[in-house]
């Protein structure tokens with residue numbers, strides 16, 4: 071076929087293909103049908119049919135988070151497009167490069183409240199890095215190329231391109247646009263680096279804190295920390311940016327952070343933050359955050375510097391380059407007192423030793439191999455996994471940090487698993503969140519994805535909400551009990567042809583985990599745990615990190631009995 | 643917002659060169675709205691470059707708040723360049739239409755005052771005169787104050803517009819951002835500054 075016979079729809083696929091895009095997650099509908107029709111001419115692009123557009127975009131996010139490359143998703147107009155909204159907001163807050171393509175009604179119908187019309191560019195304006203309506207077919211490939219560039223460059227994020235149906239059908243005469251080079255990230259100013267170095271040299275209690283913007287600078291940051299011999303804290307988004315096995319690692323900061331990380335922040339005199347945005351779940355009460363520290367903030371997004379915390383040395387630029395520059399000529403700091411303190415804090419960790427969600431999560435994450443991808447949903451199991459899992463390299467931990475999106479974990483694990491078919495893609499989910507996107511079991515079946523391992527921590531509750539009700543609402547468990555209406559997860563999996571296993575107690579767990587992981591197909595493991603289990607340490611919301619509650623407060627009924635709360639809720 | 647900036651609340655006069663594309667105005671105003679920054683005045687018009695518009699807005703806040711707003715703005719793909727005039731020597735103007743009630747007794751006096759302000763009469767009614775006044779904010783405010791005692795029926799102000807003083811084309815020492823030079827339409831070259839910048843980009847970084 072010659073170029074002159076292209077339509078907008080074909081030009082779209084040709085452009086995606088020219089950009090090396092191999093997989094697109096999507097769901098068809100009236101206003102995107104020409105694109106689906108044209109797909110049949112481009113067998114080099116794999117389309118993955120999800121069971122809900124939210125599943126499609128979270129899968130694209132999982133793909134992007136595991137690989138660092140752009141994730142692409144496709145939806146029809148109106149309801150298809152609005153079903154992408156949660157994923158776009160998620161990708162925006164977690165800086166995930168996503169290209170979302172939506173169909174729309176033909177141009178002459180736009181603005182008339184036509185069938186399945188939604189003003190998706192208006193709706194997604196604040197939750198996309200940029201968005202477009204293509205109004206001229208000759209611009210389509212250039213728009214797509216530019217959208218991909220915007221999504222990937224600088225601080226990555228989601229870009230939406232809305233294509234009216236008549237544009238998809240219109241003949242296209244131009245060339246197919248090739249990929250843009252990524253614009254260079256500005257190098258940090260040497261003066262800023264020099265100032266930072268001076269602070270580090272004189273520091274008595276230094277700490278390095280790295281976030282999701284550090285994932286591609288893990289090697290440089292590791293070298294930097296070791297050169298200065300400074301302890302490192304990794305945020306929820308930064309887990310894996312520094313090897314957990316290194317003695318310098320202090321764990322995660324914030325609301326459910328480690329004792330060592332939170333105490334170190336509260337006492338530090340110099341805090342070097344790299345690629346993080348000081349989220350309120352990390353800082354606690356802002357004016358109690360690192361109250362004694364001079365803060366050096368390295369970020370490529372100038373708007374992040376000074377947005378939340380006062381910054382003494384702003385360093386704008388690429389985390390890799392900044393870390394390299396900061397490591398140059400470094401000498402190990404001799405700080406025996408600081409090390410002693412930290413060593414003491416590090417002993418104050420709680421290994422879950424009795425049966426409960428923590429015990430179950432630990433049993434699962436202890437089985438992780440360095441290459442395994444661990445994806446999590448949102449809730450107690452997420453915080454437990456973040457506390458207990460150990461990561462030696464970045465992009466092995468996938469979760470919804472900024473938006474805290476329930477329903478994210480499972481489809482993201484499918485996307486990650488499809489991106490890296492050679493590695494295990496393990497997902498830990500709660501019984502609540504799993505049901506938000508459980509229909510994606512069909513996607514596993516359809517594409518015979520074999521490496522996705524689903525683990526449901528079933529505590530019969532919306533556990534994290536229940537924990538807050540327990541702590542802050544005098545145990546009034548309002549609308550959080552699921553146990554009376556949860557499906558039989560094994561039967562549910564079976565209905566989709568996915569093998570499933572269950573453990574009801576600690577004794578059954580090892581065998582169940584073995585069976586689940588050794589199953590050659592994608593498989594599901596339900597672990598039924600006692601329900602009144604809290605995640606600690608915890609910094610109550612609005613408190614400062616130094617006000618952390620280290621261990622679970624004693625309960626009126628000592629020992630956690632299976633299903634006590636469930637019974638109470640049922641009888642209430 | 644906790645910034646290591648001076649706390650004084652102050653009006654900041656900011657210009658943005660933006661790509662002339664649908665929703666630019668919404669993008670910018672929604673960004674301000676979402677983050678709780680209030681725009682006191684806003685004016686938009688085309689520029690000498692096809693495809694580029696210039697917006698001038700007045701934001702109130704301490705320097706930290708305004709810097710944060712500017713840095714959020716500079717991330718928008720539509721925004722080619724942002725200039726905070728408050729850190730510069732600039733000229734600014736605002737146009738206002740003022741409809742003043744008159745009586746046979748006050749008529750002459752009202753006209754006299756208007757002349758002093760070089761206000762032009764743009765409409766003459768039996769009971770009202772409408773004036774056009776152009777000037778900086780001080781002059782306009784003073785004119786309105788003078789007319790208040792006669793009875794102002796209604797006013798309409800355009801919002802301020804501003805340009806950097808001197809022969810350079812917008813080359814203040816505090817340009818926040820210069821966008822990438824490529825757009826969908828070939829308007830982009832136009833967005834490039836015509837002379838090299840004096841003083842260099844952002845002091846902080």
Ligand SMILES: Cc1ncc(C[n+]2csc(CCOP(=O)(O)OP(=O)(O)O)c2C)c(N)n1
Pocket residue numbers: 447448449450451452474475476477499500501502503504527529531532533534535
């Ligand atoms: C889409 C969405 N709705 C609501 C919430 C609020 N929320 C946060 S955690 C949580 C409970 C999660 O329960 P479950 O999935 O069972 O996991 P658990 O906390 O029990 O491990 C809820 C409802 C959310 N984060 N996302």
